[in-house]
Amino acid sequence: MLKYLLAGTAFGIILYKAELISWFRIQEMFRLQSFHLYGIIGSAVLVAMAGVWLMKKFRMKSIDGTVISTAPKQFSRGQIYGGLLFGFGWAAIGACPGPLFAQVGAGAGVVLVTIAFAVAGTWLYGKWKHRLPH
Template identity: 60%
Template sequence: MMKHQKIPVPVYAGLTEKWSGQKWYYLFRYALVGLLFGIVFVKAEIISWYRIQEMFRFQSFHMYGVIGSAVLTGMLSVWLIKKFRWRAMNGEQITFQKKKFHRGQVFGGLLFGLGWALTGACPGPLFAQIGTGATVVTVTLLSAVTGTWVYGRYREKLPH
């Protein structure tokens, strides 16, 4: 029987140690931001299966406009964070690390896009879709969680 190895968790993802000892209501502001973000997803129709299919069939600019404006907003936000040395909501300094490109990112991106095209959902809007009553998307959510677990389990054996 194979012994399971613990994979080191990056510091930015290690919420367990950062948030231990905090009261539950301390995270309320993050839940509020997530709720507002979900409402924006619904109102902008970016959780719509039909909008996503239009994008992958190159029939509408709607989703490309949303994604493009998100990229521009992200670029502006990173520039402002670096320029003014803004801090996170918990007061922690925000830092950026250089990332090395490797071919696994291409294969992962292709798998991600294929799953997105087939299911009409990517990880961000899954919860908003379920919240609007599209409970069949729970299958996609469980598949995403399973895929993440499989990657974590076999990460060391995959090409990086």
Template identity: 50%
Template sequence: MSAPARIPGVHEQPAVRAAAGLLVYLMIGVYFGVVLIRSEAASWYRIQEMFRFQSFHMYGLIGSAVLTGMLTTWLLRRSGARSLDGQTITVTPKERGWARYVLGGATFGIGWGLAGVCPGPIFTLLGAGVWPMLVVLAFALLGTWLYGALRRHLPH
């Protein structure tokens, strides 16, 4: 039995579409990285100023990100937006309770304070040539793995 005839361009189409989609995500990521560097959101000094209440800069950035997130979440819920593959985008409501949010926020805050960077700018700083961020990346990955290993024992 021979293989079915291949029609040029038909079987390769999903792969080309996936590659184009990844390229779009890469370009958006590079743009976001440039914005993080130019806005000084990835600056250890700006983060230190924020934690010492010496500057409004980071609070303004974080506040504008929270407002943007609230607005886009509201728009997604109201508009019935669809993903590229046609599925309706839904935003699942947060679970009630405080323990998981306090523990998660404290863990995130301790890591942010110790490393001087939240997870997003790690790759941005690596792209800017700040090689000590490799240590931060290694421990971020270790923490992610540790969470996965201990997840069933943590409050959810």
């Protein structure tokens, strides 16, 4: 468990130093005033695309020896609703779920309220999943 704690701490420091958890940077992004976060997110998408392409091209295997594969995804209206809800929440709160703990570690204790609501939202989704459009 120590190695995961150290890796998470290092990742949180990187997020903090790159200003990826800054409420002001996130607001700049949503107001189209800065390219900072768009550039980082865009480069992450490109790296992920290259990684998936390489895994498929070379038929890479997981630790247990099975070939890594990705299943095709089907489009649904729920993806639009979920994306809009996620985006509005991200813009209002100033954080996506990923760096919430890094924000708490940086001293923004009020983010604990956001974490509580994220957990509550996850629980509600699990409870109402069968009624939602998928």
